[in-house]
Amino acid sequence: MMKKKAISPEKHRGVFVVDDDPDILDAFEAMLEANDYDVTTFSDADFLLSPKLEKKDLPDIILLDVLLSGQDGREVCKELKNRKITKNVPVIIVSAHPDVKDTYKNAGAEDFLSKPFEMDELIEKIEKLTN
């Protein structure tokens, strides 16, 4: 399932957020839009892993939760990094479980965000990876 918004020319960064919790998706959307990001939310990684994915569909950065229904975010990340089309899109793995902090690098992710987090922290990490 995905919610797409119309892309406005002022919004300069496209962010995909993948999380199976709808309340968290709402919060991410509100927070990122309040910071002038263009946000698309997904409750699963199907779109990103779909063979029909095209270069023009790609975001500037992906926020990927570890606990997805029926999928482990780390495995999804590994797969994204394996594929030519998605491997250069930076991924931040998001999780409430601190164990993940040690394994995000093994999954190929560029950074890790632990829940709950400060808004400044989120923005800083996104900016660092999209400059």
Add this chain to the structure above:
Amino acid sequence: MKKKEKFAKIRQFLLKNADPIQKEATRLHKKYLGSHSLRTEFVDKYQNNHIALIHVLANNLENGNMKAVANLFRDLGEKLAKDSVQDGLTLEEAIDGTIFLKQAIWTDLKREGLLKDMSVDDYYEMSQKIGTFIDTLSSKIAFTYHRERLLIERNLIYLAEASRILSSSLDYQTTLNTIAVLAVPEIGDWCTIELLNDNGELKQVALAHKDPKKIKWAKELRKVRPPDMNDPTGTPNVLRTGKSEIYPSITDDMLVAVAKNKKDLKLLRKVGFTSAITVPIFSQKSPIGTISFVTSDTKRHYNPADLVMAEELGLRASISIENAKLYKGSQEAISLRDDFIAVASHELKTPVTSVKMFTQILKKHSEQIGDQKAADHLSKMDRQINKLTELIYDLLNISKIQAGRLEFKRKLFNFDKAVDEIMDILQQSEEKHKLVIKGKTDKKIFGDEERIGQVLENLISNAIKYSPKADKVVIRLSAKKDHVKVAVQDFGIGMQEEHLGKIFERFYRVYDTTDKTFPGLGIGLYISSEIIKHHGGKFWVKSNIGQGSTFYFSLPEKRAKNLDIDPHLTTPNQSAL
């Protein structure tokens, strides 16, 4: 009188007087060698053995076939010796009565006048026969006795070594294989170990013989005749009944009886079977496998003592496998519980994350539209959410400590560097208080770097909390011979002496003089002291009212000896929060 008649008379005499003759031999033995007499429980048995010896001697005096008679005595001697070893007799007890048998026979024959008028040749012939028979007997007894004792010793040495191997590791696939190889060739020419797997199939986990060619045949044998669980003998039978099997002597007829077909029989003969033992391995009182010893080349025949050793080995293998299964089970239980904590942690943090995000969004919006009052309220909400997060963290930690399951990732790390890194991070979010580091340790500590960092964080945030009017917190590092010491000093209100002992308790909170409590559940210090304790260190505090408090902890440089942790058993990827 002719020789034939003379010898016949001697024979009759010996047969009639076997008992007094052997008693005489025993008396002479005691007289000249001064040994203890045979233990009472064996007197009858061995007297009868000796009488039988004299009978055989008498009945073969006239036998011309010296070789056949010598063989007879050889076999008798072997039997006597084996009985003695099994009965636990000393060598003296074993040959009691046979050593002076010659003497006793001659003395009695002379006294009876049966040696009178014998030609020199006849006399010589008889003395040769009696002498040779008895000497053969004695020699065989001594030799066999010694050999049997050696075999027992070998059994014991093997059992001791096999036990050591079995208890050295939880990897029983490997240890079982090792003890099978170790058994060859001292204990048997073959050793095989079979276990039932989870599907109830019998798998051969170990197969040993010193000749690799024979191992090939044995594997072929197993392919040609895979184990039939309905077999009345062998491993299937032992598994069914839980009782051992011993075949002291396997004949070709026996092989023919168990062979399923011609090819099978051919292979059985090729592999070779002289003697065999099969003992059960148990798990939770049910047989789950067997250990088998087989001799073929060495022609050794197993006896009850060998069976006892094998059964003891089976018992120790059972314990080893049981331990491995228990450990695996407990690890699975731990990982299940960790899953629960992971899920609980996630469940609690998710709504908190949501609330925090919206709070910050609203705060930003309020600031943007200039509503400072709303922004302040939202700031306060945000701070409370942070406290809530900390409490969730502490509660989950404490539940792990209580369950004794707080696990540590241990590695060797540079202590000074770790302290510097933590200070940098903490200083970034602390504006008022300056964090000052004094001294260094130049030491590497073996422990959980993250957890020790938590301790520092806890002490420093406490120091800040309890010194709201001060502008610095001093952290002093020092190194002693085998440990490091850290002192975290604040310049705040200090604590009354009555609090000092109790602050490490789980929920203890210190109240300040104006009766305003300082926030926090009081779990932090408890958790910190547990972490330090687990590393084998010490944790203490000194305080002065109005001047401030200093919290100290020490950490041993090497792994503490009193920690009951085997690095092989600590799973490195487990952590609390």
